Amino acid sequence: THAPVVSVDEAGVTHEYHFAWSRPAVHGDAPRQRLAHTATLLRLPAREGGAVLFIFGGVGYGFLFQDVHLLNVRNVHRLEWEQPDVDGAPPSTRYGHSASRIGLRSVAVFGGMAMAGGLCDLHIAVLRGDPRSHRRTVSWTSVACGGVPPSPRSRHSAVTMTDDAGRTRLIVFGGNTYVSRRHEQEVDSNVHVCELPPTTDEFTPETVRWLPVAAQVIAPGAEPPVTVQPSRLHAEMLGLLRSRVFSDVRFILDPPMHDFGIADEDMPPHMGDGEATPGGAGGGGMGVGGGGAAGAAAGGAGGSGGRPLGARQSNIVYGHRWLLKQRSEHFASMLGSGMRESSAYDIPLHGVAIAPFRRVLEFLYTDSIFPNTAPETALETLVLANEFMLSPLEHLCEGRLMRYLDADNAVGLLDLAENYHQRALHAACMGMLLRHFTAIRETPEFQALSPALQAQAQEVWESRQHAYHMDLDEDAAVVVDPEPEPGESDGSASGEDGDDDILSGESDSDDSDGLGGP
Numbered sequence: 254t255h256a257p258v259v260s261v262d263e264a265g266v267t268h269e270y271h272f273a274w275s276r277p278a279v280h281g282d283a284p285r286q287r288l289a290h291t292a293t294l295l296r297l298p299a300r301e302g303g304a305v306l307f308i309f310g311g312v313g314y315g316f317l318f319q320d321v322h323l324l325n326v327r328n329v330h331r332l333e334w335e336q337p338d339v340d341g342a343p344p345s346t347r348y349g350h351s352a353s354r355i356g357l358r359s360v361a362v363f364g365g366m367a368m369a370g371g372l373c374d375l376h377i378a379v380l381r382g383d384p385r386s387h388r389r390t391v392s393w394t395s396v397a398c399g400g401v402p403p404s405p406r407s408r409h410s411a412v413t414m415t416d417d418a419g420r421t422r423l424i425v426f427g428g429n430t431y432v433s434r435r436h437e438q439e440v441d442s443n444v445h446v447c448e449l450p451p452t453t454d455e456f457t458p459e460t461v462r463w464l465p466v467a468a469q470v471i472a473p474g475a476e477p478p479v480t481v482q483p484s485r486l487h488a489e490m491l492g493l494l495r496s497r498v499f500s501d502v503r504f505i506l507d508p509p510m511h512d513f514g515i516a517d518e519d520m521p522p523h524m525g526d527g528e529a530t531p532g533g534a535g536g537g538g539m540g541v542g543g544g545g546a547a548g549a550a551a552g553g554a555g556g557s558g559g560r561p562l563g564a565r566q567s568n569i570v571y572g573h574r575w576l577l578k579q580r581s582e583h584f585a586s587m588l589g590s591g592m593r594e595s596s597a598y599d600i601p602l603h604g605v606a607i608a609p610f611r612r613v614l615e616f617l618y619t620d621s622i623f624p625n626t627a628p629e630t631a632l633e634t635l636v637l638a639n640e641f642m643l644s645p646l647e648h649l650c651e652g653r654l655m656r657y658l659d660a661d662n663a664v665g666l667l668d669l670a671e672n673y674h675q676r677a678l679h680a681a682c683m684g685m686l687l688r689h690f691t692a693i694r695e696t697p698e699f700q701a702l703s704p705a706l707q708a709q710a711q712e713v714w715e716s717r718q719h720a721y722h723m724d725l726d727e728d729a730a731v732v733v734d735p736e737p738e739p740g741e742s743d744g745s746a747s748g749e750d751g752d753d754d755i756l757s758g759e760s761d762s763d764d765s766d767g768l769g770g771p
Contacts, residue, residue, distance in 0.1 A: 281334030284322040287311035291352035293360050294326075301382025302389060303327030305335070307360055309378070310347050317346035317368065321378070321391050337380070341393035344376040349407030353423060355449065361413060361423050363447075364406050371405030371431030375423075375447065377456065399462030403445040404430045413449070422464075423447040490618045493573065500571035502588070505601045506610055508568040568607055572614060580617040583641040609633035616646045626650075628657040632669065639673050651678045658682065660689040664698040671706055683710065690714050 258270045290311025296304045306324040310317075321343070323335040344350075350365025350372070360378045364371070375396045382389045409428025415421045425445040443466075450460040493499065577584035587594050594600050602610070612622050612634040622634070635650035654666055658681055667682035669675070686693055690710070693699050699707065 277330060277332050279324075279332045279334065282336065283334055284308060284320070285313050285316070285318070287313040287318055287348075289348035289366075290318070291350060291362070292324075293352045293354050295354060295360070295380055296357050297380065297382055297389075298357075299327070300384045302387065305380070305389075307352065307378070307380065309352055309360070309362060310344070310350055310365065312348040317348060319343050319346040323380075323389060335389065338388060338390040339393070340390055342395065343391075343393045344374070344395070345372070347372060347407075349429075351409055351411035351425070353411045353413045355413050355421060361411070361449070363411055363423065363425060364403075364409060364428065366407040366431075371407055371429070373402045373405045375461070394456060396456050396461050397458045398447060399458040400447075400464060402463050403443075404441070406430045406441060409441070419451070421449045421451065423449060487619050487621070491615070493576075494571075494614060494618045497571050499573065501574050501598070502572045502577075503599050504570045504572060504610065505599055506568045506570065506605050506607050507603065508607070570607070570610060570614060577614075577617060581641060581643065583643075584617075605637065606633055609637045612650075613637055613641060613643065613646065616643065616649070620645075622646070622649055622653075626653050628654060628662075631657075632666075635669070635673065635675070647673070647675065648677075651675045654678060655681050658685055660685060660693065663689075664693060664696065664702065667706065668702055671703070683713065686710055687714055 258272070260268050260270070262268065288311060291307075291309050293307040293309075294304060295307050302325065304326050306326055308322040308324065310319060312318070321337055321339065323337055325333045325335055344362055345367050347365035347367045351363050353361045353363075355361055355377070358380045360380075362376045362378065364373055366372065375398055377394045377396055379392045379394070380389060381392070403425060406428035409425055411423060411425045413421060413423050423446070425447070426443075427441050430439050430441045446464045446466050448460075448462055448464055450456060574588050578588050579585075587600075589595060608630045612626065612630060616622050616638075626634070631650045631653035635647055635654070638644075638646035638650060651670075654669075655678060658666060663682045663685040666678060667686060670679035670682055686699075687710070694710070699710075702710075
């Protein structure tokens with residue numbers, strides 16, 4: 254509960270409102286779990302059952318929905334789910350659409366994302382209650398619109414309003430517009446207006462039409478231009494991490510085990526520093542060579558047998574006590590405990606590899622990590638971040654690993670996510686595993702999983718409650734469509750069942766006070 258909200262009406266009377274969150278008792282059969290649905294408030298008369306939330310569509314565990322559920326909110330202390338009767342053909346399955354109220358009992362559903370791609374169709378739902386049977390009925394009408402409609406879209410916003418002349422209009426703004434079935438999309442910033450008749454009985458292409466709109470931008474008076482210098486903080490903090498001049502601590506780590514790969518395949522130019530062991534020369538990486546041409550080949554262009562001027566040993570990292578103690582509880586304990594590490598310049602860290610340790614320090618100095626971090630390094634950095642109690646860095650590494658997730662590494666990453674409590678990575682790995690379950694469950698890697706993880710995967714597979722997983726190459730979630738068991742029909746989905754597709758939206762619900770309608 255927060256401070257009261259105070260308002261003054263036109264008569265000068267002061268009103269005070271208090272708000273508090275609560276979890277009321279909800280009765281009846283709840284809808285299946287879903288997201289990117291809509292919830293629209295309809296204020297039916299008391300004789301028809303009173304006000305309800307009109308829930309439509311969305312996407313859930315392996316399904317797209319086209320069903321309607323009503324939440325009776327007439328009594329806020331006793332909410333109840335209702336399943337209405339349906340008259341007419343409902344819209345196709347979709348999510349990321351808009352549902353705008355028209356008058357007291359009607360809803361305009363526009364657009365959204367379906368299995369075949371984006372949508373730009375318009376449907377009207379009218380809800381009526383029978384005082385005698387206490388049943389409610391949703392009547393659907395697919396509206397053929399005149400004019401030029403907006404391009405297919407989802408995640409837009411929409412609202413209905415009535416102008417001074419009594420004309421009701423649906424106003425649509427923004428959204429993801431779709432050019433083809435998969436991924437080719439743009440973010441729209443245009444306004445689109447559809448004119449609606451006073452009642453749903455008059456819905457024809459002549460009375461329902463998209464209007465040409467010329468949006469006017471009202472700008473303030475001209476002001477002098479302001480030049481903003483791009484921030485150099487990130488680059489300067491990396492330069493500070495690289496600098497030896499201002500450092501007051503030196504960490505000595507385990508040297509690389511080989512001359513390429515994890516330690517330096519993802520090393521940004523400013524982090525390599527021409528490091529090399531005495532046997533080889535490194536121009537931009539941490540190459541380890543045996544000397545001469547071999548050293549130059551392994552370490553990069555830079556020399557033939559000796560360490561170039563200014564190069565450092567590949568297992569040494571310099572740091573700054575004041576920054577490390579401020580940014581990390583682990584380093585604050587290490588460097589400020591009063592033990593030898595509190596004053597020593599050289600601090601050996603046995604069992605810590607160079608590449609993940611550099612990623613840890615890079616995060617502490619810049620709040621980020623090198624964007625092209627290799628998956629092996631991201632995995633080791635996640636483990637080290639967990640040891641150093643750096644949960645934000647764990648999440649960054651988790652995101653990196655999810656970018657490289659595929660059927661070949663899903664089992665190994667699932668085991669890692671289980672051991673280090675990475676929930677998002679766990680869900681993504683489980684989704685990938687279930688997409689290829691019939692093949693993966695026979696592999697030695699799957700058989701080596703803990704019995705609990707194997708049982709969990711088997712249970713979810715058999716129940717067909719398949720969670721969608723993140724596909725970060727497209728920055729979206731993918732609905733899992735199970736592979737058929739051997740001998741099982743792979744017939745096409747119908748009704749609420751869905752194929753693979755992209756989740757692009759969040760729920761758009763506009764409970765607008767449109768005054769037109771039936």
